[in-house]
Amino acid sequence: MGVRCEDRSEHDQPCRPAQEVRGSPRRRRCPRRRVSRPPTDLRPVKLNLLLGFHNCVATDLLWLFLTILGILGLIPNGMSLVQGFRLRGNVRRGMRLAFGGFLPPAVVILPVRGIDPGFDENVRAILGQSYPKYRLLVISDDSADPAAERLRAIAAESPRVPVSVVVAEPSNLQGKVNAVRSGLLHLTPTDEVVVFADSDIRPAPDWLRQLVQPLADSTVGVATGFRWYVPPTPTFWSLVRTEWNAVSANVLFDPRRAFAWGGSCAVRCDHLPVLRLEDRWRNVLSDDLVLSQAVRDAGLKIAYAPAALVPTFEGANRATCLEWCLRQMTMATLYLPIVRRYAAAAFAVFDGSVVLGLASLILAAL
DSSP: OOEEOTTSOEESSOOOOOOOOOOOOOOOOOOOOOOOOOOTTOOOOOOOHHHHHHHHHHHHHHHHHHHHHHHHHHHHHHHHHHHHHHHHHHHHHHHHGGGOOOOOOEEEEEEEOSOOTTHHHHHHHHHTOOOSSEEEEEEESOTTOHHHHHHHHHHTTOTTSOEEEEEOOOOSSOSHHHHHHHHGGGOOTTOOEEEEEOTTOOOOTTHHHHHHGGGGSTTEEEEEEEEEEOOSSOOHHHHHHHHHHHGGGTGGGOTTTOOOOTTEEEEEGGGHHHHTHHHHTSSOSOSHHHHHHHHHHTTOEEEEEEEEEEEEOOOOOHHHHHHHHHHHHHHHHHHOHHHHHHHHHHHHHHHHHHHHHHHHHHHHHO
């Protein structure tokens, strides 16, 4: 017989005492804190709608101004890319002329005054051209100029190239223009091309060959190269002059703004009577810009030979750079105003982009 438990059920084993089941303990409520109610006599705040409108308009105008500055900053970058692609295409087309076979007898007119750094290397480079037949005509303002004696000694190393040293004709305005004008008086009937060069250039061995090739076209009045300043020790002022000079490299491909550079240019001798350089070069300050104007007046073209680019290994300090820049602006203002306007616009766009960029950074930081 089983055991009867409290719940009146029978089991074989004795029942355990019933455990008292209790729920979870109730948490004690925290006393309520009395919150002070605001006084009921507060007046409603009036919003200044006009002030908020002005703030919104000022913010919108600021962002609009910054957007305009950003667009203006992108314009010169786009123009630089376009000019770069255009320069690349023009150089490729100009390099195709470098393989021509137009090699007439030439005379190189070289004005000298004093001995500049690198003078010996420059003269040796001019005498070492891979050109079949040419001669060097050196023009000096003074027979006692040490450059003339040094050049005679260097010429003895290259007997293949005939070298003549003459003194410039007396003139009220001495200098390079009078020297190149005097050189025209010493041409011979065998000279078919006259080349003008500066004593501070150091051309490559094929410079003369590349420079003469555009003259195979009888409508070309002058073929010109250009100079690239290479300072031996890069300084701030030497780099400023290099950058200023490099801007003109792309101008030479434009028929409206192109000009002949007197340190590396060539003219056919049969065009000299039409150009009348002996008369035009009297009492003037610039030889190459006057030559450029004479070519245009004769209805001929100015052809740029990019393969005839020549380096000039020369540095510059502040005084030299400023004097050079002032001289370039003066020459362009007097003889070629269109180039001066183009250069002014180019530098205005470049400098303006820098100023606008700085202004954008300052306004964005406010």
